[in-house]
Amino acid sequence: MKKKDNQSLIDHIGRVLRSHEEQGVPPPWEDFQSYQDLKAKEPKRRPLVVFVILILVLAVLSVVLISIREPAFIPEGTMKNNGISNISDRAQPEFPKDPRNSYFDSVFEVNRRSLPVKEQKREFLSDRETAELLESDLPAIYRDQYSFENDDIDIQGTGHKNIRRDPMSKTEIPMGDASFHNRNLNKISTPEQLRVGNKRVAPLNREIPYISSNKNILPLEIMSNLTEVEFPDRKKVRWGLEVSPLVHINHGNINFNVGAGAFVSYPLTERLGIGSGIFIGQNRLDYTSGFNAEFVSSGPDDDFRDMQVDFMMVEVPVTFHYAFSDRFSLAAGISSLAFLKEHYIDNFEYQRVVEVVESDLTGGEPERTTEIITVAESRRQTYPAMRKLYPAAFLDVSAGYWFGTGSLRFAVKPFVKIPLRDIGIRDVRYATFGARMGFCF
Amino acid sequence: MDIKILSDRELDAFRGNALQKRIRLQRLIGLCRKTDEQGQKELYYTFYGYALAIALTYCSSREDALEVVNDSFIKVFEKIKAYRSSEPFKPWFRKIVVNTAIDKARSNKKFQAHKDIGDIEHPLSVSIESELNTRQIYQLLNELPDLLRFVFNMYEIEGYNHREIADKLGIAESSSRTYLVRAKNRLQHLYVKLFGQR
Numbered sequence: 001m002k003k004k005d006n007q008s009l010i011d012h013i014g015r016v017l018r019s020h021e022e023q024g025v026p027p028p029w030e031d032f033q034s035y036q037d038l039k040a041k042e043p044k045r046r047p048l049v050v051f052v053i054l055i056l057v058l059a060v061l062s063v064v065l066i067s068i069r070e071p072a073f074i075p076e077g078t079m080k081n082n083g084i085s086n087i088s089d090r091a092q093p094e095f096p097k098d099p100r101n102s103y104f105d106s107v108f109e110v111n112r113r114s115l116p117v118k119e120q121k122r123e124f125l126s127d128r129e130t131a132e133l134l135e136s137d138l139p140a141i142y143r144d145q146y147s148f149e150n151d152d153i154d155i156q157g158t159g160h161k162n163i164r165r166d167p168m169s170k171t172e173i174p175m176g177d178a179s180f181h182n183r184n185l186n187k188i189s190t191p192e193q194l195r196v197g198n199k200r201v202a203p204l205n206r207e208i209p210y211i212s213s214n215k216n217i218l219p220l221e222i223m224s225n226l227t228e229v230e231f232p233d234r235k236k237v238r239w240g241l242e243v244s245p246l247v248h249i250n251h252g253n254i255n256f257n258v259g260a261g262a263f264v265s266y267p268l269t270e271r272l273g274i275g276s277g278i279f280i281g282q283n284r285l286d287y288t289s290g291f292n293a294e295f296v297s298s299g300p301d302d303d304f305r306d307m308q309v310d311f312m313m314v315e316v317p318v319t320f321h322y323a324f325s326d327r328f329s330l331a332a333g334i335s336s337l338a339f340l341k342e343h344y345i346d347n348f349e350y351q352r353v354v355e356v357v358e359s360d361l362t363g364g365e366p367e368r369t370t371e372i373i374t375v376a377e378s379r380r381q382t383y384p385a386m387r388k389l390y391p392a393a394f395l396d397v398s399a400g401y402w403f404g405t406g407s408l409r410f411a412v413k414p415f416v417k418i419p420l421r422d423i424g425i426r427d428v429r430y431a432t433f434g435a436r437m438g439f440c441f
Numbered sequence: 442m443d444i445k446i447l448s449d450r451e452l453d454a455f456r457g458n459a460l461q462k463r464i465r466l467q468r469l470i471g472l473c474r475k476t477d478e479q480g481q482k483e484l485y486y487t488f489y490g491y492a493l494a495i496a497l498t499y500c501s502s503r504e505d506a507l508e509v510v511n512d513s514f515i516k517v518f519e520k521i522k523a524y525r526s527s528e529p530f531k532p533w534f535r536k537i538v539v540n541t542a543i544d545k546a547r548s549n550k551k552f553q554a555h556k557d558i559g560d561i562e563h564p565l566s567v568s569i570e571s572e573l574n575t576r577q578i579y580q581l582l583n584e585l586p587d588l589l590r591f592v593f594n595m596y597e598i599e600g601y602n603h604r605e606i607a608d609k610l611g612i613a614e615s616s617s618r619t620y621l622v623r624a625k626n627r628l629q630h631l632y633v634k635l636f637g638q639r
Contacts, residue, residue, distance in 0.1 A: 013578050014597045020575050026489035029482045035511045295523035
């Protein structure tokens with residue numbers, strides 16, 4: 001009883017409000033018109049502006065990432081392709097043979113496979129540590145070279161910055177002496193003769209600022225200089241172009257379309273990376289249910305049959321990709337989009353009673369009858385481009401197979417895009433399958 | 442409720458009147474689709490009272506309600522090309538007004554931040570001895586916090602379910618249920634407080 005009483009108040013409120021209309025004279029139409037004009041002048045949210053800003057941010061980010069040049073290991077495959085031998089997992093190039101380089105033979109032979117990667121990274125040594133290293137470990141030609149370029153450091157402890165010590169004669173030569181600069185320095189520092197395989201490589205950086213504290217590792221700055229010239233693979237950011245057949249699926253309808261775009265990817269770690277891009281896709285689908293019918297256009301007798309959507313959309317995905325190997329990768333991320341074209345085609349089917357006049361071929365009176373015929377009609381509704389931005393519209397998952405060598409690589413990436421939200425003014429939702437095929441450089 | 446059986450003549454008149462109204466409405470809609478100003482003006486005057494009545498149930502002030510009404514008519518004139526003639530116009534129109542009120546409320550930071558809806562009040566036994574008029578109902582609803590009022594109106598008047606309410610208001614479905622119970626209890630307390638019925 002108590003509950004019934006309580007509900008009666010609620011029911012009463014609902015009953016009164018549902019049928020209520022405010023009485024009184026509405027404000028003049030002109031007031032509404034001026035309000036309408038005022039609203040029209042208000043700055044609206046501009047999805048296009050947001051989209052352009054997003055693209056600009058992406059471009060700036062890419063440029064910044066490209067400009068970052070950090071020491072990186074040389075991919076093993078690239079080393080092999082450039083005629084460089086392996087001495088470890090982080091391979092070193094074959095050094096030019098010179099009798100005085102016999103020191104390196106022993107160094108190259110050291111098996112460093114057991115060393116963790118982190119121990120192989122380069123470190124910056126202090127002058128004192130460098131000097132100690134030079135005195136103890138490096139061959140004479142390197143010590144000599146170093147002292148030549150760093151006379152004012154006085155690393156050899158002569159007490160005179162402008163004095164160099166001749167490693168061969170073990171004598172000190174003051175800077176004013178004619179023989180101070182007249183030295184027969186090692187040949188490997190001569191750019192013309194510094195070669196890897198049959199390729200000429202970059203001039204050697206004689207300052208040797210980076211020397212590993214691990215005595216089993218060569219002065220890697222030399223390596224770095226070599227690879228900068230010879231191995232474009234060291235470039236971190238990859239750009240590419242892709243084209244893809246698209247298979248759209250919704251409520252049992254399957255439609256085929258096509259899309260294309262450009263992408264950029266940046267490795268965050270050895271295996272993990274982040275990628276983005278711009279893709280434009282044609283999306284023409286049949287729709288029979290599962291959309292917002294509120295915006296379906298009026299047909300002749302409203303015998304609505306089905307709808308087709310005709311979208312051209314620009315998508316900006318942001319994905320993380322993980323490389324299982326040199327050839328296989330897996331990527332997942334979200335994709336945001338805006339429409340370049342948003343058309344809806346409503347198909348109607350209705351019946352009409354028509355009069356049929358059959359001519360009498362014998363010259364008699366024509367026979368008039370009525371028939372019911374079925375008429376099909378389509379109506380198209382178009383909405384402005386870039387009307388709205390749909391962030392995180394799809395979850396994009398893809399698997400990649402890579403092939404090709406050198407800087408140009410090809411890929412086939414089967415993908416699935418799972419809708420995360422409704423898109424378009426009619427709130428449509430569909431999944432997309434396909435296989436992106438493209439290349440990157 | 443009185444039930445009157447119409448005579449054939451009255452029935453014909455009623456049907457004729459209803460038909461005339463329907464024809465007039467279809468004509469207005471046709472004119473509005475062509476962006477005819479006269480048609481828009483007529484539609485505005487015809488449905489102004491209806492729109493204001495809906496807006497007042499959602500808005501706490503008359504000024505806000507008037508703004509919602511104007512915004513709703515702007516939307517109606519923009520979207521009327523997408524309206525299907527086979528469906529009744531009034532529910533379509535009502536939906537637009539309600540959605541406009543919700544949009545306006547959601548754009549209000551106060552509404553967004555409004556999570557504190559007070560303590561749970563125990564339900565009272567209320568019997569209606571004299572039925573409330575519309576003004577009194579508006580007075581009751583205006584005493585409710587915004588979020589409670591919206592949930593109550595959407596559930597009890599518009600017929601939305603809790604999931605739809607949760608989606609539209611950006612709250613959890615369970616919160617919608619809780620708010621509805623609290624709104625009902627609060628209304629009963631307010632009814633007793635304002636109109637002295639127990």
